[in-house]
Amino acid sequence: MIKRVLQLIVKEGILDKKEIARRIGMQLETLNDIMRLLIERDFLRTEVDDCLESPACSGCHSSAGCDTINSAGQAFFVTEKGKAYASMGGGNR
Numbered sequence: 105m106i107k108r109v110l111q112l113i114v115k116e117g118i119l120d121k122k123e124i125a126r127r128i129g130m131q132l133e134t135l136n137d138i139m140r141l142l143i144e145r146d147f148l149r150t151e152v153d154d155c156l157e158s159p160a161c162s163g164c165h166s167s168a169g170c171d172t173i174n175s176a177g178q179a180f181f182v183t184e185k186g187k188a189y190a191s192m193g194g195g196n197r
Contacts, residue, residue, distance in 0.1 A: 105128065105130070105138060106141065106142065106145075106147075107189060107190060107192075108128055109128065109135070109138055109142065110142065110147060110182065110186055110187075110189060110190035111190045112124050112127060112128070113190070114182055114186070114187055114190040115190065115191075121135055121136075121139075139180065142186065145185075146183055146185050146186075147182065147183060147185055147186030147189055148180045148181065148182055148183065148186055149180070149181050149183055150180055150181075
């Protein structure tokens with residue numbers, strides 16, 4: 105499930121938590137737990153700057169690598185480690 109969440113974000117560009125949960129067939133609370141695990145494993149990071157711009161904005165310093173999931177004002181970004189894991193073949197961990 106962890107890899108599938110990252111694949112939906114990286115490969116399919118799905119950025120909405122509700123849509124990810126629906127596509128995988130899990131409760132939003134379960135997805136929130138997975139998101140916390142992805143952060144702990146350094147597959148995702150949270151925005152640390154006080155950026156007031158939309159993450160899709162071309163003026164944003166993070167726009168080149170932005171894979172944002174909007175939830176309660178938080179922004180998440182897939183790390184290089186997360187992108188590599190999402191593109192690996194094989195089963196989920």
